[in-house]
Amino acid sequence: MNKNDRFVKKITPKSVDFSRWYTEIIQKAELADYAPVKGMMVIRPPGYALWENIQQLLDKRIKESGHSNAYFPLLIPESYLQKEAEHLEGFAPEVAWVTHGGHEELEERLAVRPTSEAIIGTMYAKWIKSWRDLPVLINQWANIVRWEKVTRPFLRTTEFLWQEGHTAHETKEEAEKETLMILSLYKEAVETDLAIPVIEGKKTEREKFAGALETYAIEALMTDGKALQMGTSHNLGQHFSKVFNIRFEDRNQNLQYAWQTSWGVSTRLIGAVVMAHGDDSGLKFPPKVAPIQVIVIPISVGDWKETVLPSAQNVESVMKKAGLRVKLDDREEFTPGWKFSEWEMRGVPLRIEIGPKDIKEKQVIAVRRDNREKEAIPFNALSQRVPEILQKIQESMFEEALKFQRENTHELHNYEDFKAVIEAKKGFIKTLWCGDPACEEEIKEETMATIRAVLMEKEEEKIQGKCVHCQKPSKFLVIFARAY
Amino acid sequence: MNKNDRFVKKITPKSVDFSRWYTEIIQKAELADYAPVKGMMVIRPPGYALWENIQQLLDKRIKESGHSNAYFPLLIPESYLQKEAEHLEGFAPEVAWVTHGGHEELEERLAVRPTSEAIIGTMYAKWIKSWRDLPVLINQWANIVRWEKVTRPFLRTTEFLWQEGHTAHETKEEAEKETLMILSLYKEAVETDLAIPVIEGKKTEREKFAGALETYAIEALMTDGKALQMGTSHNLGQHFSKVFNIRFEDRNQNLQYAWQTSWGVSTRLIGAVVMAHGDDSGLKFPPKVAPIQVIVIPISVGDWKETVLPSAQNVESVMKKAGLRVKLDDREEFTPGWKFSEWEMRGVPLRIEIGPKDIKEKQVIAVRRDNREKEAIPFNALSQRVPEILQKIQESMFEEALKFQRENTHELHNYEDFKAVIEAKKGFIKTLWCGDPACEEEIKEETMATIRAVLMEKEEEKIQGKCVHCQKPSKFLVIFARAY
Numbered sequence: 001m002n003k004n005d006r007f008v009k010k011i012t013p014k015s016v017d018f019s020r021w022y023t024e025i026i027q028k029a030e031l032a033d034y035a036p037v038k039g040m041m042v043i044r045p046p047g048y049a050l051w052e053n054i055q056q057l058l059d060k061r062i063k064e065s066g067h068s069n070a071y072f073p074l075l076i077p078e079s080y081l082q083k084e085a086e087h088l089e090g091f092a093p094e095v096a097w098v099t100h101g102g103h104e105e106l107e108e109r110l111a112v113r114p115t116s117e118a119i120i121g122t123m124y125a126k127w128i129k130s131w132r133d134l135p136v137l138i139n140q141w142a143n144i145v146r147w148e149k150v151t152r153p154f155l156r157t158t159e160f161l162w163q164e165g166h167t168a169h170e171t172k173e174e175a176e177k178e179t180l181m182i183l184s185l186y187k188e189a190v191e192t193d194l195a196i197p198v199i200e201g202k203k204t205e206r207e208k209f210a211g212a213l214e215t216y217a218i219e220a221l222m223t224d225g226k227a228l229q230m231g232t233s234h235n236l237g238q239h240f241s242k243v244f245n246i247r248f249e250d251r252n253q254n255l256q257y258a259w260q261t262s263w264g265v266s267t268r269l270i271g272a273v274v275m276a277h278g279d280d281s282g283l284k285f286p287p288k289v290a291p292i293q294v295i296v297i298p299i300s301v302g303d304w305k306e307t308v309l310p311s312a313q314n315v316e317s318v319m320k321k322a323g324l325r326v327k328l329d330d331r332e333e334f335t336p337g338w339k340f341s342e343w344e345m346r347g348v349p350l351r352i353e354i355g356p357k358d359i360k361e362k363q364v365i366a367v368r369r370d371n372r373e374k375e376a377i378p379f380n381a382l383s384q385r386v387p388e389i390l391q392k393i394q395e396s397m398f399e400e401a402l403k404f405q406r407e408n409t410h411e412l413h414n415y416e417d418f419k420a421v422i423e424a425k426k427g428f429i430k431t432l433w434c435g436d437p438a439c440e441e442e443i444k445e446e447t448m449a450t451i452r453a454v455l456m457e458k459e460e461e462k463i464q465g466k467c468v469h470c471q472k473p474s475k476f477l478v479i480f481a482r483a484y
Numbered sequence: 485m486n487k488n489d490r491f492v493k494k495i496t497p498k499s500v501d502f503s504r505w506y507t508e509i510i511q512k513a514e515l516a517d518y519a520p521v522k523g524m525m526v527i528r529p530p531g532y533a534l535w536e537n538i539q540q541l542l543d544k545r546i547k548e549s550g551h552s553n554a555y556f557p558l559l560i561p562e563s564y565l566q567k568e569a570e571h572l573e574g575f576a577p578e579v580a581w582v583t584h585g586g587h588e589e590l591e592e593r594l595a596v597r598p599t600s601e602a603i604i605g606t607m608y609a610k611w612i613k614s615w616r617d618l619p620v621l622i623n624q625w626a627n628i629v630r631w632e633k634v635t636r637p638f639l640r641t642t643e644f645l646w647q648e649g650h651t652a653h654e655t656k657e658e659a660e661k662e663t664l665m666i667l668s669l670y671k672e673a674v675e676t677d678l679a680i681p682v683i684e685g686k687k688t689e690r691e692k693f694a695g696a697l698e699t700y701a702i703e704a705l706m707t708d709g710k711a712l713q714m715g716t717s718h719n720l721g722q723h724f725s726k727v728f729n730i731r732f733e734d735r736n737q738n739l740q741y742a743w744q745t746s747w748g749v750s751t752r753l754i755g756a757v758v759m760a761h762g763d764d765s766g767l768k769f770p771p772k773v774a775p776i777q778v779i780v781i782p783i784s785v786g787d788w789k790e791t792v793l794p795s796a797q798n799v800e801s802v803m804k805k806a807g808l809r810v811k812l813d814d815r816e817e818f819t820p821g822w823k824f825s826e827w828e829m830r831g832v833p834l835r836i837e838i839g840p841k842d843i844k845e846k847q848v849i850a851v852r853r854d855n856r857e858k859e860a861i862p863f864n865a866l867s868q869r870v871p872e873i874l875q876k877i878q879e880s881m882f883e884e885a886l887k888f889q890r891e892n893t894h895e896l897h898n899y900e901d902f903k904a905v906i907e908a909k910k911g912f913i914k915t916l917w918c919g920d921p922a923c924e925e926e927i928k929e930e931t932m933a934t935i936r937a938v939l940m941e942k943e944e945e946k947i948q949g950k951c952v953h954c955q956k957p958s959k960f961l962v963i964f965a966r967a968y
Contacts (some may be wrong), residue, residue, distance in 0.1 A: 035557045037557055037559050048554045051555075052553065071522055071526070075642075077521060080520065096584070098581060101581075103576070109584075158559075234503050465800055
């Protein structure tokens with residue numbers, strides 16, 4: 001078998017079939033592969049390295065905002081899930097049930113956690129006694145299982161990885177403040193680290209987390225015009241504290257139920273990075289989270305191993321010392337041209353080429369993945385210039401995505417336009433809505449578009465008008481889209 | 485409720501009842517708590533922070549030795565586990581089985597992973613085609629479920645966290661080399677980071693991993709004289725590659741089965757840190773992995789908030805700048821004396837006290853947790869001196885543990901002595917063994933001691949003699965102990 005055959009460079013162009021492009025690029029770039037259990041995936045090293053980078057940056061933000069990590073059990077007794085009725089109803093169809101331990105049948109079924117409010121609530125009831133114990137600010141990195149019927153790698157899988165924050169507070173106001181602080185933290189993380197612009201908003205009753213008082217979310221637009229929910233932050237009110245009996249003695253010696261929040265982002269973010277930035281040549285990773293930020297490719301002509309390779313190795317070591325994630329591709333069995341395509345496909349933000357001519361001129365050629373701009377960089381400027389270019393790439397990728405989002409956000413107030421736009425161009429539709437769930441449901445049935453976000457608009461006049469569908473007086477300014 | 489009552493300082497002395505001391509200190513220091521499912525625990529923030537530090541240092545070592553992280557599914561079809569007969573037999577009594585997804589019964593039961601050889605072998609068969617694809621060097625950080633009858637926090641729990649490395653190689657020699665390289669890496673990590681000396685050795689058939697060709701392990705002696713297995717490294721030979729069909733075209737175009745290894749350490753290491761270093765006052769964390777390395781306690785007398793507190797805050801910020809994990813305990817409701825005991829109990833390696841007298845003399849008092857040595861440190865020497873002391877503590881803790889291990893390793897060749905020592909002093913018994921599993925079993929039944937390690941002794945004369953039990957010619961120099 002010829003190694004050149006191992007990576008079929010040809011992938012279905014994104015413009016031809018977005019969905020096929022997505023599943024093909026994920027497999028070819030070895031981000032993920034299908035596991036033998038339906039709907040489960042294996043996250044392969046390049047995909048996992050991306051996740052580790054996302055995780056590390058987010059974990060730092062979560063800790064800096066005062067939260068600590070902990071770990072709660074994977075298996076939750078059925079009776080605990082049943083305590084919050086709405087919560088159980090929301091999750092029951094998706095739960096994987098453990099019924100046997102070893103050779104024995106269990107007395108009570110155990111849920112493989114579909115989320116951890118029930119188990120964490122149980123523990124908080126044990127730990128929280130006084131207002132002095134509050135706030136409790138805990139986060140968990142964990143795997144989650146939800147029995148999904150239709151799956152797609154990273155976007156919707158039977159098992160996925162995530163972080164889930166669970167906090168408890170003295171007052172309603174504090175819980176609401178936490179919920180919104182986390183929403184901002186997520187927005188900042190996704191925009192800064194993943195270079196993906198998002199809109200923030202509240203969810204409607206229909207899209208709300210099962211058991212929450214309010215759900216807030218950040219939503220991004222993928223390059224096929226569909227929306228992807230990137231993270232959610234729930235104000236749980238006292239729903240869970242009442243059923244799990246999380247009570248504390250307040251400052252006036254009265255017993256009160258705690259106010260709670262929960263919030264999470266998942267490996268879905270990997271899918272977002274693929275869909276928000278990729279192109280026909282493959283992946284395009286933002287430098288901040290790219291597993292490899294710089295690929296060094298020696299131009300292998302003549303006696304390159306004696307002449308070019310030592311300089312290429314030197315470039316690699318200079319980049320490493322500059323704190324960058326760099327790789328030298330010195331394999332003999334591939335041509336430089338093949339390597340260029342390969343690493344473009346794998347999304348490396350910057351390629352450094354070095355050949356005999358460059359060595360004479362004491363320089364390298366740097367080529368940006370995002371816009372293919374070339375630049376000669378003198379050897380002695382490498383450790384200063386490369387980080388600058390990477391920063392530029394990060395910013396341009398965000399600008400590019402923001403431009404796309406703006407161009408594909410359609411403000412309109414007429415239902416015929418709504419239908420035409422959703423059908424022809426997709427994107428975000430910014431419009432007015434009456435607030436009636438029945439109306440929302442009708443729009444969904446007719447257009448497959450749902451309300452992604454109720455905008456947190458404070459100016460009264462901006463929400464006044466008529467509902468785009470039923471023409472009754474509007475109560476909310478919202479973003480509609482077809483969504484993943 | 486008075487906050488002073490929240491932490492009952494009194495714990496059962498270690499010397500009185502080691503087992504009670506262990507479970508009490510774990511709960512009082514908030515390392516873990518019991519979850520509602522039998523045998524499952526919650527790892528609370530201080531325990532999880534310890535794990536994160538252990539994990540971070542070990543992950544670095546694993547990556548530097550050429551391995552990448554990935555993530556494989558939690559649920560494994562029963563038929564995959566059944567492929568390797570010995571493996572299934574070993575794990576079947578401990579498997580938690582998922583039988584329902586949502587409201588539907590599954591066609592095939594799914595095991596909640598008790599270890600991942602089966603699922604990873606399945607994927608490797610898909611990925612490995614040629615010798616050019618080898619070696620495959622993958623590690624996974626994951627949760628594991630094993631249905632244990634008797635459990636104890638961190639040491640043996642129904643769910644635990646671990647890393648499991650899984651590699652595939654061209655030759656038997658390479659696989660053996662990897663197995664031993666990882667064994668050394670584990671020894672280095674545990675001795676350097678956790679300050680716990682270990683012995684390395686091979687496992688007997690009885691103690692071997694189900695499905696392995698050879699199992700190697702590192703074993704440490706806890707302060708109650710019992711042994712704890714700290715990590716294992718398995719040479720899997722071709723056992724799994726044959727049943728999962730992991731074949732590759734070798735350099736001569738022949739099809740060959742790959743040679744595999746697997747290896748892991750778990751949250752059990754947290755239990756080891758508690759048991760190897762703790763004392764009657766509580767935990768004693770090695771500085772390298774301590775969640776908090778330095779606790780700053782202002783002496784709260786008179787107008788301390790105006791006079792002492794600003795200096796204490798300054799000390800905290802100097803320590804932070806020096807890259808240390810520091811905390812200032814400026815709570816008003818506790819006395820300095822109470823805080824001293826509290827943070828000793830929680831294992832913080834170094835306490836810095838600062839009072840009015842110290843401020844006058846421009847110094848602080850540093851008190852070591854390990855030996856309670858006091859030292860005055862001038863303000864301007866803090867950022868240099870404190871890291872030095874922490875390094876000293878790390879080294880002394882290792883020396884102390886090594887001294888204990890040596891004093892409690894008994895070389896003997898008489899079975900009466902064996903029984904007397906095991907009963908009276910426990911510890912490691914270094915002796916000769918015939919190699920007969922029946923003899924090993926008899927010793928276990930009579931003394932509750934098992935062979936923890938077959939020493940990798942190369943000098944022939946050291947293994948020649950008579951078996952300590954049956955008096956037949958010996959084949960191995962081994963370490964016996966009662967073990968967790």
